Amino acid sequence: MSGDLPEFYFRVRENGAAVFRVDTENRQRRIEMDQIAVVNVKNGEIKSQGNRDLSHDEMEAIRAWMEQRIAILAERDIDDIRRAVDYMNLTTQWAQAKATDAQLDEVTDDLLMAMHDLRSVLVRKKADRLLRGDGS
Template sequence: MAELPEFYFRVRENGASVFRVDTENRHRRIEMHEIAMVNIRNGNIKAHGAHELTADETTAITQWMEARRALLKRRDLDDIHRTIDHLNETAHWAQSRADDEDLEDFTDRLLLAMHDLRSVLVRKKAERVNRDQSR
């Protein structure tokens, strides 16, 4: 049997609940003891109950937080690349297969979303250009 990790992170929307995994007990069962709550958005680590985090626990949690942030960033970027593909596929579908009823169902919502996205991208591009020119 593969060795279990020392810590288990139960992922939630803003971070995770952190558990210490214990297999060295008299019943030889897997036990998980909650030791902390983590918020990756603001970086807060709160010990659970009366538990006092050790330096090793804090280090493990911090490393997990860094890895989790990197994973979420990769997922965000992958979602953007998929969105570009979906927009291209949608354009092809709208031009080649959609009928008037299909188009009427989503055109206004899609145009508004695309207008909003274009406005944000143009503003951000202008900010980058202005920043680069002022250097």
């Protein structure tokens, strides 16, 4: 492990993270982590732990982490959608070239409903953007 440890450690949770201050300046020279806050990236909430008041530097570090985390999650969302497009193409190829009648009977209605729902939302959202003049 590197000798240069970060000042803060963020244990990722479902909607954010638990924030720990990393301490190696103790008699045993062990790595100690003191939880200082819990953050929620969905609503931007930062809750200090215990009776502690977060310092300006702690708040700055937490806000910087939250900005970076939100950007990472947004990138993942787009990547997931691009993968969905790939899966749709692979599903089309499977239906055309490999699927048996029994397999198609098993999934056709579910696929058609999901595709209809997606198409309806996409068409409506595109129309809204065109009416506002900010999309193509």
